[in-house]
């Protein structure tokens with residue numbers, strides 16, 4: 001472990017999320033955790049932070065982060081939550097906010113989220129609502145969080161009714177992305193994040209998708225240059241979209257490619273370890289392309305290329321790989337109708353004219369999706 005976090009830090013690449021007074025930088029590099037204090041100090045209102053992490057990440061990375069903060073005379077306390085999607089709920093939010101208050105935080109105390117998307121989402125939401133808003137920074141340690149959830153200020157928790165339905169937009173002050181932390185990430189979680197990487201190619205960057213077809217194995221097997229290229233490409237794409245449409249009035253919805261299906265699949269499986277978010281996204285991406293083919297919008301050759309690439313990477317790409325025999329198209333549609341992508345009774349989908357040519361459709365007919373899912377599920 002020491003060899004990873006103790007590595008001499010490489011130069012960080014800096015990207016900016018341009019949001020006027022709420023603008024912030026993303027620093028991407030290897031070994032940055034060991035010098036986190038130096039990267040965070042300029043954005044702290046006071047030299048005091050509370051680090052929020054989970055019980056899988058904290059044993060590996062919290063000591064390094066605490067030492068790096070101490071190097072810059074930044075006082076740090078920590079709250080460690082149970083790892084896993086089920087932590088993103090009201091009970092854990094209450095526990096976290098009460099622990100923050102018990103730590104005698106002040107309005108200038110910064111919350112530092114150290115972990116994957118679960119920690120980032122709940123810690124960010126706690127920061128948004130505690131004392132009516134605390135500053136926070138993200139230190140993402142999963143591929144999914146590094147390319148997606150740490151950027152853009154969406155924070156929140158799940159409820160029994162649906163995913164991420166309670167939350168707030170609350171932008172971080174800085175995102176510190178140490179790619180070396182991916183070296184300890186379990187393969188299944190790495191792959192789950194890879195689905196979100198592929199998403200960026202499918203949304204608007206066919207060249208990046210082609211690069212992934214050639215370089216996925218290198219990236220997934222630990223090649224640092226490939227990882228750096230992919231993470232920076234995705235962060236740049238997300239930063240541009242968020243800068244253009246912070247509150248998801250339009251273009252930001254493109255980031256939901258595959259997610260209308262994915263959230264229904266996650267709701268159906270109960271938000272547990274059985275189906276990580278990224279695996280649901282992989283299946284959702286294939287479903288979104290296949291629905292686009294069915295609606296006469298996209299070639300079947302492109303949809304097959306997407307399916308083949310995700311499957312070759314080792315991700316589930318067919319809904320049959322997940323489906324319980326008791327599932328029905330009506331169950332999935334019912335989940336979609338409760339998702340926030342429903343407006344005036346119409347389902348909003350991100351569909352595609354081809355790889356790198358996704359678009360938002362707010363007029364997808366419920367019955368057409370139902371018939372599509374019946375065919376896919378055979379039920």
Ligand code: NAD
Pocket residue numbers: 054055056057060083084085088115116117118119121141142143144145148149150151152153154155163164181182183184185186189192193276277278
């Ligand atoms: P996660 O946070 O549950 O992390 C996955 C697992 O990996 C956890 O067990 C965690 O403890 C462990 N882990 C994390 N980093 C590690 C490391 N470096 N080494 C070893 N183990 C490590 O899951 P995730 O995939 O990062 O995030 C999924 C969540 O992100 C979902 O709740 C999803 O809704 C959310 N999300 C949010 C946004 C957003 O914009 N806010 C975008 C996409 C996804």
Ligand code: GLY
Pocket residue numbers: 148149151152154248252255256
């Ligand atoms: N991951 C979706 C978004 O940030 O908008």
